[in-house]
Amino acid sequence: MNIDYTKEELEFQQGVRAWFKENLPADLKRKNQIGETLSKEDMVSWQKTLNSAGYLVVSWPKEHGGPDWTATQRYIFDSERAAAGAPIGLSMGIIMLGPVLMAFGTEEQKERYLPRIKDCEDWWCQGYSEPGAGSDLASLKTQAVLDGDEYVINGTKIWTTYAHHANHCFCLVRTDNDCKIQAGISFILIDMTAPGIEIRPIVSIDGEHHLNQVFFDNVRVPKENLVGQEGQGWTIAKYLLTHERTTIAGVADSKLNLLNLKETARTQIANGAPLIEDPQLRLKIAAEEIKLIALEYTNFRTLADTAAGRAPGPESSLLKVKGTETQQALSELAVEMAGYYAYLWKADETAGPAEFLHATEKYNFLRAATIYGGSTEVQKNVVAKMLLGLR
Template sequence: MDLSFSDSERAFQREVRGWFAANTPGHLRRKVVTGQMLNKDEIVQWQRRLDDQGYLVVGWPKEHGGSGWTPTQRYLFDLERAAANAPVGLSMGVIMLGPVLMAFGTEAQKARYLPRIRRCEDWWCQGYSEPGAGSDLASLKTSAVTDGDDYVINGSKIWTTYAHWANMMFCLVRTANTGKKQEGISFLLIEMDRPGIEVRPIVSIDGEHHLNQVFFTDLCVPRSNLVGREGQGWEIAKYLLTHERTSIAGVADSKAALANLYAEAARRRAGGRPLLDDPAVRIKLARAEIDLMALEYTNLRVLSSTAAGKAPGPESSLLKIMGTAVQQTLSELSVEFGGEQAWPWYASGALGETDHAHAMERYAFLRAATIYGGSDEVQKTVLARSLLGKTAA
């Protein structure tokens, strides 16, 4: 992509590039390149290292520890992080909950939780999806009934990422059953060590345990943990999801993955010649690159609108659809290029660690990319309604 940057922006880019080169541990780079999951301690220590440098909550306002960077600087920062094969860090608190608390939280909630998010002193999980509801969040049934100064919660959440590591959850609950189903939803903060919470593991198709089902049985949560007004949860959830879906596009990391694939295709040989000499391989890479360029331009337009003070709208759904499609395509190519080295039993170390040892795990995990964060079908409905509304107007 040919974009013009000022001398100061280029200097900023060089500074960021130098920091990642000097401060990204080699074992973390290796895990990112091969698609291996980081453990909890690795994520916490990396997030704290970023925060020490002022590189963690770069999208937050300055009064809450943000960088004050322009959208262009944030774009360049993410490109350099991904190009260095540095981890992205933990997103639940930084990208999702932080902006929600700034927009809807009380002063006490902001003072307590925002600094702890920055230092990864709280590990947050997201209590949204439920059995039988899935991407139809408005159909959730987990109830929160007022009892004095508490809510008493009963129900279940599913596909809860890292709930087994989390000490906190931001959760959608039903506080009313009258009117439209969207009107009776509220947004609560829940301490995970309270009596009445059970976390059961779900091992996904990639063989990893990062998902869980969480059960609430007569769980008492203080009413002071309510974010916003009672019944405002649907508005808050939509606000949060626009931030999640914009970030979930993963442009920078896909660009780094594509660069790694080009390097691998030039290095790996088949039939006595590099894979990159095969016209069919070049066509596949070119198609992926074209889709990624289109995604990047769309992402830049959204960032430009955000810089002008416009909150992300239905275009975040487009980013989510296309971003996850590109990620899936690149994961497929990694398995294809890896050949026998991408077979699942390579990850056990039986034949030695290679760049493709975890390619099949990554491929399997990303089958869910078109579902989590709101399925493609739901995102297309959002876009269709937006376009039809504009046409009608």
């Protein structure tokens, strides 16, 4: 039992650390640190910088342009990325769709889409949830009916992050109404510029436009855009959920957040003394730091299993639940520390300290963390059924 990196891993870490120091634009770092919403240009340009160094599709195998890193190397990379203050990469194409195409896609689909994901030519969004199908995803109703060589899509998707930036969408659609609901779902790729698609923005409680509702009105999609077989969509969606658990807890980003909170607590003054000298605040920060240590070591256990080629142990099931709880708790602390500055809304640095400008926005935004990607309650249902054998 040990928690040490090997000599090679330490060298790798040094290399990655140096690269971020050299290549992360100061303005991007500033925006990311204080929680300012990044523009599409910010994100695309940073993705391209990462790609130029071979640091974008880090979870992909060599044959598709990835670096063939070990799980430990990927973990180190993500930790250094976060510690440097760099934003997390866009995941829809790289983390979600890429592995699906590699596992279930045709040769044509792989050749057509994978290089475009890698080179940031396409922006993918995910069409899963519907107004009537949230936690109960399998009850989704968007229809895809085959008409000649094309599927005709009718229905609506909701909570579609960055649909307004995307030129492609991977979607779960219903191709069969006369079987078990899971077995009637298919996975299909949709060109967002096709006629019949309407995107309506949804502004979330952080006052920003990340989310959308997408409407499909007789949208025609070529048959060859189906991934896998008809009725295989649910299997593919589940495959995605079990993929890549080693960074799902967001430990590295939370560590940086905590470090920044402590720094703020040392520099901000309340009642004539640094905030950190407030005995209650001190203990609140300490309590979150301790929870974060527990999360980090749980994450290490999952990582060590993955790196050794073993299936992650049962502890990996708590990473999302506990990780998002910690993210929320830290954002809550920031709001509490901000005091009256928590009133600031889309203000600039003439109104108050930079570290508090977006504190409330971030807190508001992160309410979604325990809802997206399978809500905490759904995660617990799954653990109860699959791991604890309760039914």
